[in-house]
Amino acid sequence: MSLTERKCSCCGCDNPEKVQVDAILAKFEGKKGSLIPILQEVQSLYNYLPKDVLEYVAEQTRIPISEIYGVVTFYSLFHLNPRGRNIVRVCQGTACHVRGGKLILQTLEKELGIKAGHTTDDLRFTLETVACIGACGLAPVMQINDDTHGRLTPDKLPAILQRYE
């Protein structure tokens, strides 16, 4: 179903999401070079960029959808799939690598049942890798949301994950 076809469940009016997307588009109307800020604001609305919403943005801005897709896939800050409530970033930088970062990642993949770059079905966790978070002294290290967890060993991981709903 496209964004324009979705209706609000209460009164059948235009769905509130569309109203919000329209407000974002109105803010940038007629301004060249606004695609990235539009996408950023739309993403903050949904936490990711749904396909039908991108198609709606393309239609309204008259920017070809292929070009929008090109921009979305170029920048790692844009996401085409729903994101988990908690973002786990496992460091795979040099220091973490020599201190077993790979084993931490593998254990997390097993614990969460997903591969890096994916999200659990219940949307509780999204697992990502990063090249360095600047905390090499704590290697191997991971971040969950804004919390940094260092000196990790595989057996510590389940207890840490449990703290995040």
Added chain:
Amino acid sequence: MTMVNLTINGKQIQAPQGATILEAARGAGIHIPTLCYHPELRPEGACRLCMVEASGARTLVASCVYPVSEGMVVNTNTNKVREARKTVVELLLANHPKDCLSCQKSGDCELQKIAADLGVRKIRFDGGERKAHTIDCSNPSLVRDQEKCILCGRCIRVCRDVQGMSVYSFARRGFDTIVAPAFESDLKDAVCTYCGQCASVCPTGAIVEKDDTEKVWAAINDPSKVVLVQTAPAVRVALGEELGIPAGSIVTGKMVAALRRLGFDKVFDTNFSADLTIMEEGHEFLHRLQNGGVLPMITSCSPGWVNMIELKYPELLPHLSTAKSPQQMFGAVAKTYYAEQAGIDPANIVCVSVMPCTAKKAEAEREEMCASGYRDVDVVITTRELGRMIREAGLDFAHLPEEAYDSPLGAGTGAAVIFGTTGGVMEAALRTVAEVVLGEELANVDYHDVRGMEQTREAVIKVGEVEVKIAVVHTLASARKMLERIKDGTADYHFIEVMACPGGCIGGGGQPVPVNSEIRRMRREALFECDRASELRKSHENPEIKQLYDTWLGKPLGEKAHSLLHTHYSAQKR
């Protein structure tokens, strides 16, 4: 024009201010190899193959985008330049399949030629990571093999800037970068018209026409089948290029001879059904004009164009002529009228067409194209594919005798042959419409107002007492502009001709490569030459067409004509 003086390879030359080094060099007869550059597309400077040494520049510069300046000293041929070029090609080849011998583009591949020209003998970076992609053969017209893509971006540019469709874009980044439709969908799910201009400009085998030659060989080799072939107007002035004959040569007779030697049972001409199209479309136009029908009426013989309007402007579909394209009219008539005349069961007829077009393959597969009770056209091959079949059969094309088409679907007039160039359908229609309205013979059949290469042309043509306002449009980007004008009510034309490809069918997506404006001009001149040389230059004078109406079809727009020769359109949702 302000000129600047510069020196290239020790030679003093002048070039217009604002010109690039590449343009200046080519103007002076100095060759610089290129890959992402295309003379008709905006330069991008992506492949770095055209690098040269230029005074004042710290590093080698991409000559396709670097402007000339007064007193500049350029060297295109130093050791440093040659080494850099070779490295670029080696890097491209390190991530490119090495199956040249069995690649469809072999012989026409620009990467292959450059590697040979530069004497690349070993690839220092071989054995590194390779991209792996699945092949997109989702649609009847085009095949995309990403592994052969060198990211030159020509397809992106031609689709966006010339055709206004923007099907492709670069997606992802770094080593993962690919050229892809939105969401990396197959072409069948993208807003692709199958016009094939991307295949026409692709320097490698990454985008090619779907090869249907095996289907043709199979039909020819099946003794239970009667295999008919029709040849589109624009093929006869381009096929020679596939077979070592200079661009602009008219090879109609040799082509007919070659088709017979390939084993086709009857060799017919799409010119016949182009004349038939004019009879139906011309009368449809008069009917609309005299009965308050939807105007402007727009031609419908270019299937890339029909796909575009169905995809993007379905609300304007009532403007399209309901007359089928010549290819489809031929199929419908061949499996009914001809089958009856020749006493052949239409179930045993295989209708092959040779077209300058990749979208024709998709047109033939449209569900509704079975007016005869069978698939009207069974197999469509492009000019390029026919060239391959002739080479495969080992025919000495240049020395074949000139032969004539078979009857009764083989006669065509000068009006039909110019269908192959922009403005031709309009001119052909005017020749017939004028005589039908006036009821007397035209003294002059050349409508020079309609000719030309501007992407949008217009004229007011006096037909008897009536002033007919016409427009001629080619390329889909220009067609979109015209449709926008129809929507906002500023296009007060009666009749518009639209062709999807630059120059019309002479520049079609299935024509020999390379193609550029000069080659298109020569093909076009050749078509007008065919027209001038024709004894009959008006569709309604075609004796086989007269016979068809008199003995079988009845009147134009009559009941039989309606069911066989007209069609309907519907919005395409993808």
